[in-house]
Structure formats: C-alpha cells, structure tokens
Amino acid sequence: MKKAKDDNTEGLILKAAKSVFQSKGMDGARMQEIADKAGINKALLHYYYRSKQLLFEAVFNNAFSLLAPQLNAILNDDSSIEDKVRNFTSNYISFINKHPYLPTFVIQELNRNPDFILKMKDNPGFPNLEKFKNQVKTEVENGLIKPISAAQLFMNIMALNVFPFVAKPLLMAFTSTDNDAYNQLMEKRKTEVADFIINSIKNT
Structure with a gap:
C-alpha cells in the first residue's frame, strides 16, 4: 500500500511539474506552485526532489x-x-x-x-x-x-x-x-x- 501511495504521489508531482514547466518555463517555475498544483506541501515535494x-x-x-x-x-x-x-x-x-x-x-x-x-x-x-x-x-x-x-x-x-x-x-x-x-x-x-x-x- 505504501509503495502504491508513493508512486501515486510521485505521479502527481511529475504531472504538476510538467504543467508548470510548460506554462512558465524552467526559470519561471516555482517549487511552491508545483507543490500546490500537486496538492501536497513543499516539504513533501522536496522529499521527493531536492531541487527544481x-x-x-x-x-x-x-x-x-x-x-x-x-x-x-x-x-x-x-x-x-x-x-x-x-x-x-x-x-x-x-x-x-x-x-x-x-x-x-x-x-x-x-x-x-x-x-x-x-x-x-x-x-x-x-x-x-x-x-x-x-x-x-x-x-x-x-x-x-x-x-x-x-x-x-x-x-x-x-x-x-x-x-x-x-x-x-x-x-x-x-x-x-x-x-x-x-x-x-x-x-x-x-x-x-x-x-x-x-x-x-x-x-x-
């Protein structure tokens, strides 16, 4: 169950990141915006990915x-x-x-x-x-x-x-x-x- 939940969270992160990168570009994208779009907090986002x-x-x-x-x-x-x-x-x-x-x-x-x-x-x-x-x-x-x-x-x-x-x-x-x-x-x-x-x- 934990593995499935982890995979689901990572999938949400990647989907949100793709959307933000597509609209804002690499320089314009913000980790907080990606976290918000993925429906998670920024600390959890950094747990999965330490940097943009x-x-x-x-x-x-x-x-x-x-x-x-x-x-x-x-x-x-x-x-x-x-x-x-x-x-x-x-x-x-x-x-x-x-x-x-x-x-x-x-x-x-x-x-x-x-x-x-x-x-x-x-x-x-x-x-x-x-x-x-x-x-x-x-x-x-x-x-x-x-x-x-x-x-x-x-x-x-x-x-x-x-x-x-x-x-x-x-x-x-x-x-x-x-x-x-x-x-x-x-x-x-x-x-x-x-x-x-x-x-x-x-x-x-």
Whole structure:
C-alpha cells in the first residue's frame, strides 16, 4: 500500500511539474506552485526532489523514455531510408503534439547547462545512429539516394521537425494562424516534411 501511495504521489508531482514547466518555463517555475498544483506541501515535494533541476530532469526523462525507444526502433529497423524518414517524422510530430514543452525544454537546458547532453547520452534508450549511417552510405553507393552524409540528413530531419515547435508563437504570428489552425498545419507536416526531404535526396 505504501509503495502504491508513493508512486501515486510521485505521479502527481511529475504531472504538476510538467504543467508548470510548460506554462512558465524552467526559470519561471516555482517549487511552491508545483507543490500546490500537486496538492501536497513543499516539504513533501522536496522529499521527493531536492531541487527544481532534479525535478526538471525527472520530467524530461519521463517523456524522453517514451519517445526515445520509438525513434530508436525506427532508426534501427530494416525499412528503407524513405520509410525511416516518413515514420520518424510522423512519430516525432505525434509525440511532441502531446508533449509540446519538450523541444523548448531541451534547448533552454542545453543553453543553460551544456553538460546536460552528457546525461541524456548516457540514457540506455538514447537513439543510436550507427545502422542509419551505414544504411545511408549503402543507399548512396547503390544509387538509390543522392550523395549526402547521414549526419547532414539526420540534422535536416531534426531541424524541419523541431523548429516549428520551438518557434511556434513566432510562426503563428507570421502565418496569421490561431492555435487550432497551427495544430492542423503541424498534422499536415507529417507528410509535408517527409515528402520534402525524400524528394531532395531521391534519385529519379
């Protein structure tokens, strides 16, 4: 019973923290506000997480542990590069639509604490690009795709998928869209981004 109660309390904390971090950002978030939202006192919050940094890392790791295995599976399956681009883009956009705070969190944290990436990389679920690199090289050699390095291709995929979430307020202003319309644009990007990247690398 105690273990179940502990797990429930921690779940409430992580849910509250995710909400506060999403609306206030890392710097604007306050432990007292998180405790209030979780329905506990601040002392109990500090019992579970001694600092806001540790709480942030727990929230991030919780979400990352859901996304990373999906991306890793796509990068390391036996599908073609074209299918990998389509599946990666679709899965990433679907996931970030449910966890929109994540890209901004990562960028803010990398700017504030560059060593944070080392902790991420030590995560056993951190995506491994070795098979992807070898596959890109093979498909280039076989004339299936135009000459491009796997690193450049992966950066193109990440940039086109991540930036619209990070720059959402700016892009909403530029495109004169409200939140619902912007979400529809992001849904369409699942195919738009994939088609754009594939058309840029495919030998015709």
